[in-house]
Amino acid sequence: MTVSAGSQRDADGRDREAADAWAAVRAARHGATVPAALEGAELCRMLLPVARPRALVVAQLGQSLDGRIATVTGASHFINGPAGIDHLHRLRALVDAVVVGVGTVCADDCRLTVRRVEGASPARVVIDPGGRAPLDAQIFADDGARRLTIRAEGVPRCPIAGVETVHLPLSAGRIAPGDVVAALARRGLRRLLIEGGATTVSAFVAAEAVDRLHVMVAPLIVGSGRQGLTLAPVRDLAFAWRPQAAAYPLPGGDVLMDCDMRTCAGGSARGEEQADERDQDDARRRRLHADG
Ligand SMILES: NC(=O)c1ccc[n+]([C@@H]2O[C@H](COP(=O)([O-])OP(=O)(O)OC[C@H]3O[C@@H](n4cnc5c(N)ncnc54)[C@H](OP(=O)(O)O)[C@@H]3O)[C@@H](O)[C@H]2O)c1
DSSP: OEEOOOOSSSSHHHHHHHHHHHHHHHHHHTTOOOOHHHHTSHHHHHHHHHHSOSSEEEEEEEEOTTSEEEOTTOOOTTSSOHHHHHHHHHHHHHSSEEEEEHHHHHHHOOOOOOOSSSSOOOEEEEEOTTOOSOTTOGGGOOSSSOEEEEEETTSOOOOSTTEEEEEEOOBTTBOOHHHHHHHHHHTTOOEEEEEEOHHHHHHHHHTTOOSEEEEEEOSOOOOSSEESOOOOOOSSGGGSOOOEEEEEEOTTSOEEEEEEGGGGTTTTHHHHHHHHHHHHHHHHHHHHHHHO
């Protein structure tokens, strides 16, 4: 893990560097080369791995020190400080589509637009298998961005003009995250930000459908409420997911953990399954040895 200090806003010079770096990152999204002088800028190091790939799934969670992404009542505005929220808007500006679960739409009535930084708003997608998102939700507002709803097969199409309905099959009551990624890619949306909430991000991580995970940790203890990532239990820390990660302290106290999830694919569950299989093989061998 690398730790970088400093801020993008601590002096005039740094402000200029941040503005130049953000312009370079946005240009890199369209294939432009980043000037060597900016390659090392903090913003470039944080965001170029998101900007450069033509296809990518990045997931984000903003959480407290005790791992909460919202209070018991579902309030999550705002766990992170202004610099953390700017970062979220930059992520939105770099992707083709931002994806949330219907729980977030119901709790937050989020707009999912880019407002705090320069950049275009992406398409907005809600995973809503039963079609329970309110029809007047802001995510469906006709502001020029593409709007899509992912529903289970057999559920009626969304009646709002201009909102695309994507029907996907349920398996054990859930839609496979890989099917979501493939369906959106077929519609030209290949760079995705899975913005929340916890259920949705956890499902994408568990399915190994996430390339990068950005966890923005705020110096705040909520003490109760909605937990962030929740995955299958592991019996030993040897089976915990251990992605390569870099930490970036932001002005105001938030710390971004940028995790490369491709370095730990299946880190927990699959490793544990293999360990179980090895244990069973050993036991079988011991039994055969004893019998023989
Ligand atoms: N701090 C942050 O970064 C952040 C970000 C976003 C949201 N939030 C907070 O998180 C809370 C909402 O999170 P949440 O975990 O309750 O809800 P959520 O993840 O937003 O939505 C979960 C629901 O979306 C549908 N869904 C998502 N993925 C699915 C899949 N693969 N297959 C089938 N259905 C799928 C299901 O709907 P059905 O129940 O209809 O089956 C599921 O119950 C809110 O309080 C919000 O404020 C925090």
